[in-house]
Amino acid sequence: MPDTNASPPQAREKIDTSKAAATASGDRALRQRTQTFVEGWRQTLGGDWIPERASAMYDDLERLAAMAEEQAASQIAGPALELTVYLCSFVDGGASPNPAQRHGLEQLIERLAAASGETAVRRNVRKAAAATDDSANRHAFYLRSNERDVPGFATALGKQGYVVRPFQERESLLRAIEEVSPDVLLIDEAFVAEVHALTEAVQRQRPAHKDPSLCLVLADETDITRTLSAQRAGAETVIVERDPIALVSSLDTLWAQRRALGYRVLIVEDDRGQAKFCESILRHRGMVTSVCEDPARVPATLDEFKPDLVLLDLYLPGSNGIELAQRIRESGHAFLPIVFLSGEHDLDLRFDAIRMGADDFITKPVKPRHLVTTVESRIKRARQLSASHADSRGERRGNLAGRDVLAREVLRAAREEQDRCPVLALLAVDDVEDVQRSLGFTAAGTLSQQLAAALAAEIRGARTLCAWGELKFLILLHADDELTARQQLDTLRQKVEGRPWLSEGASVRLHFSLCGLRLGAELNNVETALERVRALLVVAQQAGGARCEFDLRTASADSSEDPQVRLVRAILRAPSVRGTAHFAFQPLVPLTGQIVGQYEARMTLRPPKSSQALMLQRDDYMPIARELGMVAHADRHLLRGVLERVREKRDPEQELRLYLPIAVATLLDPAFAPWLGAELGAHGVASNVLALEFDAEEIRGELARLRNALESLQRIGVRLVLTIRGAIDGGMSKLLAVEAFGVVKFARDGDASVKPDAAWERWSKPMAEARSVGKVTVACDLAGVGDVGVLLRLGAHYVQGDPLSGWLPDWSFDFAEAVL
Numbered sequence: 001m002p003d004t005n006a007s008p009p010q011a012r013e014k015i016d017t018s019k020a021a022a023t024a025s026g027d028r029a030l031r032q033r034t035q036t037f038v039e040g041w042r043q044t045l046g047g048d049w050i051p052e053r054a055s056a057m058y059d060d061l062e063r064l065a066a067m068a069e070e071q072a073a074s075q076i077a078g079p080a081l082e083l084t085v086y087l088c089s090f091v092d093g094g095a096s097p098n099p100a101q102r103h104g105l106e107q108l109i110e111r112l113a114a115a116s117g118e119t120a121v122r123r124n125v126r127k128a129a130a131a132t133d134d135s136a137n138r139h140a141f142y143l144r145s146n147e148r149d150v151p152g153f154a155t156a157l158g159k160q161g162y163v164v165r166p167f168q169e170r171e172s173l174l175r176a177i178e179e180v181s182p183d184v185l186l187i188d189e190a191f192v193a194e195v196h197a198l199t200e201a202v203q204r205q206r207p208a209h210k211d212p213s214l215c216l217v218l219a220d221e222t223d224i225t226r227t228l229s230a231q232r233a234g235a236e237t238v239i240v241e242r243d244p245i246a247l248v249s250s251l252d253t254l255w256a257q258r259r260a261l262g263y264r265v266l267i268v269e270d271d272r273g274q275a276k277f278c279e280s281i282l283r284h285r286g287m288v289t290s291v292c293e294d295p296a297r298v299p300a301t302l303d304e305f306k307p308d309l310v311l312l313d314l315y316l317p318g319s320n321g322i323e324l325a326q327r328i329r330e331s332g333h334a335f336l337p338i339v340f341l342s343g344e345h346d347l348d349l350r351f352d353a354i355r356m357g358a359d360d361f362i363t364k365p366v367k368p369r370h371l372v373t374t375v376e377s378r379i380k381r382a383r384q385l386s387a388s389h390a391d392s393r394g395e396r397r398g399n400l401a402g403r404d405v406l407a408r409e410v411l412r413a414a415r416e417e418q419d420r421c422p423v424l425a426l427l428a429v430d431d432v433e434d435v436q437r438s439l440g441f442t443a444a445g446t447l448s449q450q451l452a453a454a455l456a457a458e459i460r461g462a463r464t465l466c467a468w469g470e471l472k473f474l475i476l477l478h479a480d481d482e483l484t485a486r487q488q489l490d491t492l493r494q495k496v497e498g499r500p501w502l503s504e505g506a507s508v509r510l511h512f513s514l515c516g517l518r519l520g521a522e523l524n525n526v527e528t529a530l531e532r533v534r535a536l537l538v539v540a541q542q543a544g545g546a547r548c549e550f551d552l553r554t555a556s557a558d559s560s561e562d563p564q565v566r567l568v569r570a571i572l573r574a575p576s577v578r579g580t581a582h583f584a585f586q587p588l589v590p591l592t593g594q595i596v597g598q599y600e601a602r603m604t605l606r607p608p609k610s611s612q613a614l615m616l617q618r619d620d621y622m623p624i625a626r627e628l629g630m631v632a633h634a635d636r637h638l639l640r641g642v643l644e645r646v647r648e649k650r651d652p653e654q655e656l657r658l659y660l661p662i663a664v665a666t667l668l669d670p671a672f673a674p675w676l677g678a679e680l681g682a683h684g685v686a687s688n689v690l691a692l693e694f695d696a697e698e699i700r701g702e703l704a705r706l707r708n709a710l711e712s713l714q715r716i717g718v719r720l721v722l723t724i725r726g727a728i729d730g731g732m733s734k735l736l737a738v739e740a741f742g743v744v745k746f747a748r749d750g751d752a753s754v755k756p757d758a759a760w761e762r763w764s765k766p767m768a769e770a771r772s773v774g775k776v777t778v779a780c781d782l783a784g785v786g787d788v789g790v791l792l793r794l795g796a797h798y799v800q801g802d803p804l805s806g807w808l809p810d811w812s813f814d815f816a817e818a819v820l
Contacts (some may be wrong), residue, residue: 018084030067030624034076034116037064041109049096058084058091062608067784073076079112081607082570088579088608107419110480139180143173143198144165144188147377151219152244152504160248160501170194174201181205182213184251189219189238199234214254218247243503245755255457263287263379266300266307266325269341270317278311278341281368282375295319299331299678303671307336308379312358314342331678337378341366348806364689400452400473406466407526409476412530414519415629418574421479423552425489425516426533427455427496429471430545434471435510439502447471447501447508454499458492474533477516482552489516490548493718499548513540515549521629567614568624571605572633577641581605582615584807586661586800587815588778591788593797600693600780600800602807603638618661626665635666639676639690649810650764654810659691659721664698668705673712680716687717691743696724696735710740721745723780724766736770744770748801756790760781767794 010317010543039059065084068077096701097105140162142154154164163183167173170191176182187195195217202213215235219226221483223236231271236254265287269275275582282289292298295316302310310328311531314321325338330649343364360374401409413422429435429451436444448471455473456465464476475492479485493514500507504517515536523529532551571580585599605616616624625634642658650656666672681685692713699706699722713720722741723766724732726749736744746763767777779791782801805813 015691022714027071027073029066029392030071030073030076031116033064033067034080034112037061038109038113038116041105051091051096054087054089060089061087075115076112078566078570079108081566082573083112084608085567085570085580086574088574091579095237107480111419114481137162138183139165140184140186141173141176141182142186142189143170143194144168144218145184145190148190150242150244150247150665156244156500156504157251159494170198173198177201177205178808185213185215187215187217187235189217189226192217192233195230195233195235214251216251216254216404219366240327242593243505245500245502245504245507248499252450252457253453263309263376264305264307265289265309265311265375266301266305267291267311268295268299268316269293269311269313270322271313274313274341274366278366278371279365281371282533287375294692295324296682296684298324298328299682302328302331302336303675303678304332308382309337309339309375311341311375312338322358327678327681331674331681335382337382339374339378348764355452400456400815401464401466403466403468406464406474406476407574409464410519410526410529411523413476413478414521414523417478417519418521421481421485422519423477423479423485423516424519424529424533425475425477425514426468426537426540427473427475427493427512427514428469430513430541432471435508439508443502443506444471450501451496454496455492458495474530482518485516485518485552486548486550489514489550493548511546513537513545513547513549515540516552518552519551524743525579563614564616564620565624567607568605568616568621568626569630572625572628572630572637576644577605577637578644579608581641583638584646584809585658585811586802586807587805587811588798588800589804589815591779591792591796591799593776595655595657595798597811598657598659598691598798599808599813600659600661600809601638601642602661603641622663631663632666632669632672635662636675640679642690643679643685645810646685646689647683654811656689657691657719658689658811659693661693661695661723664694664706666700667694667709667713668702670709673709673716676713676718677716688719691719692720693721693723693745695740696722700735703735707740710738714740719743721778723747724763732766733769736766736773736775741775741780743776745780746796748779748783748787750783754783756784757785760790760794762788764794767796771795797800 001319004620037057040057042059061080061084065077065080066735068074068080083105138161140157142164144150144166145168146206149166154166157164165176165182177198178201185198185202187198195215199213199215202215206213217230217235217238219238219240220242222240227238239247239250241250263282264281267275267278267289269278269291270293272291274292275293279289281289290301290307292301312321312325316324321340321342325340328336328338337359339360339362340358341362341364350661359378362371362374367693392486410422410424439447448467451471451473452465452467455475456763459465459475459477464478466474468474477488479488493512497510497512500509502508502686515533517529517533517536519529536551538551540547544547566696571577574580582604583601585601586600588600590596602618605621607614607646622634623629625631638660639662642660646656646658677687680690710720720741721743722735722738723745724735725747744766746767750757750759763779771778776798777796778798778800779787779794779796780800782791782799782803787801787803788799
């Protein structure tokens with residue numbers, strides 16, 4: 001008989017259609033809500049950071065993330081979770097993000113915008129409205145008399161995308177400057193007396209977010225006196241070239257030099273008005289600046305911002321500028337220029353400051369020209385000293401980086417910029433052999449120099465351009481997304497192909513092929529990337545050349561990605577673990593030892609407040625961190641989180657030593673020891689509070705490579721611990737003889753079903769050997785109180801395990817009551 005309860009086909013179809021409509025409606029609502037949220041955060045980041053507003057929007061983000069999870073919209077849930085974790089460290093701690101962290105927030109917000117389905121057209125319109133760079137928007141103002149005009153120069157500039165406006169007298173030029181701040185100011189030598197007034201007018205009108213303008217004086221001849229006079233008035237240099245194509249190439253060279261400088265200045269000043277004054281002066285000169293008002297944040301800011309020079313106030317709240325300079329010098333920045341700012345006129349104090357680590361001293365009130373001259377000369381000198389050691393390695397030649405330098409940058413970008421779209425590109429002249437044969441050796445060399453200058457003028461950042469064969473150049477591009485990378489590279493190829501080269505009298509036009517390869521996180525060999533980009537070039541040129549060829553594919557957000565992987569990646573990319581990590585402590589109970597107040601610390605990762613279901617222990621998140629290449633991130637988060645707790649909660653009278661497990665991969669990082677020293681100083685924690693544990697099995701295979709790293713940690717003053725778990729096939733005596741390890745931990749062999757005597761028997765001789773060479777011995781992972789009697793007989797100094805005490809939320813164990 002037919003099933004009378006079954007729904008007819010029409011009814012089932014109607015139900016399915018209703019469900020699909022409801023799902024589509026929910027999806028649209030989620031995307032609209034996400035886009036509204038994104039716009040709100042863009043406005044927040046565009047102004048001052050207001051903690052209350054940030055907190056309110058953080059709550060909105062949590063609701064948005066929960067909504068995405070409920071709808072299984074992983075393409076939104078993933079970026080929303082990562083942004084939630086990143087923001088948590090600021091909202092929970094009441095801190096404000098520094099410029100580098102703001103940039104990180106902007107990148108995460110744009111990823112969320114892309115995930116919400118914000119169209120590429122809409123994003124590009126928004127970007128284009130805010131875009132400030134590249135020659136499509138450049139304005140060139142040219143002051144000269146008719147008889148002094150360089151024929152063809154304005155036309156040549158116009159072909160390169162400049163909007164050229166000629167002027168014959170000063171007043172009309174000044175009126176034009178009030179309307180549009182020019183990118184290039186070209187002044188004939190007949191008007192050299194007007195240079196100062198004109199450059200001052202340009203600086204007043206120049207938007208802060210734009211590159212500073214170039215000012216050039218065009219002359220028939222020059223000497224050192226004329227050049228210095230023009231530069232004192234504000235000009236960049238004096239150019240005597242009269243050939244229009246060569247003039248454009250000279251302009252490319254100057255833009256390339258300006259962009260290659262990229263001077264970065266960290267201003268450590270608690271007076272916000274004084275800091276902003278210095279910042280505005282330096283930014284108008286084309287420098288990148290960051291202000292740090294909190295002395296405790298200086299070590300972390302040095303690592304994040306990587307400045308070329310530090311401007312340091314002599315008197316800071318709760319800190320002495322001289323002591324801070326010493327800490328900077330001792331934290332791996334021995335050659336970083338430090339310039340003091342102070343109203344102090346005591347010569348003895350100024351000499352003390354220089355003797356204790358400063359390079360120069362600027363007296364308040366600061367004079368702009370004095371500030372700029374001091375900063376530029378100190379950075380130039382530091383770079384010259386660095387270059388004198390780097391020339392033999394080919395680190396930079398003119399506008400070009402050496403291959404080894406570019407190779408390091410490629411690997412760094414692949415490792416650290418996966419939230420963006422790093423691309424290795426190769427630009428090549430088509431039919432290069434025919435071109436060289438027709439030009440000859442000398443002209444081909446000139447062409448190569450002009451190409452290098454033109455490319456360097458278009459590409460932001462240092463260490464991004466390298467010659468690779470005859471008339472071929474490798475380019476490292478840091479784009480926000482795939483579409484932007486395609487547009488930038490295609491525009492670059494069209495620009496170089498659309499212009500004449502060499503000179504007006506013997507100009508040549510060339511065809512170019514350009515290929516681009518997206519750098520994935522899995523890249524560990526530059527040669528692999530070079531082979532792939534070379535293969536793309538072959539494809540482009542075999543297809544006739546004069547074209548672009550791209551391989552910008554990347555693994556898209558996978559709806560099936562493990563939530564644990566997503567969570568670990570998000571937390572470890574955040575600036576701190578505040579709000580996303582839980583810390584617990586287990587005491588090391590004295591047996592024959594005398595020290596109390598020792599604990600092992602462990603970190604558990606968890607999502608922010610939106611969900612507490614997922615909790616990851618070290619054994620859970622470290623394999624994921626290894627897979628993601630973020631082991632050092634995990635260990636640094638553990639250390640920083642523990643140091644924050646010690647700073648905030650420790651009683652100064654309390655004895656305390658914390659044992660922290662650290663991966664050997666972290667120890668192999670040469671920056672780890674300096675970073676740890678800086679963190680200890682920043683948090684005001686004595687180095688003997690920390691004891692770093694390393695797994696014996698990992699150490700054994702890397703012992704020869706680790707000696708210098710272990711010595712560096714010893715110099716900082718932290719204790720080093722060797723933890724032995726399971727069988728060690730030979731080499732036990734060699735490990736125990738390593739002087740750096742003052743403590744050896746032995747883990748119980750076998751579970752609770754194994755009797756204590758059998759469980760600890762294998763460690764009797766190693767324990768005795770360790771004690772004989774002066775090591776402190778710790779027995780861990782105890783299964784029951786029966787283990788204690790055996791370990792007392794074996795002479796263990798300390799014991800640790802759940803039967804003695806579980807994991808505590810702080811270091812509150814009552815050692816006085818622990819009678820074993």
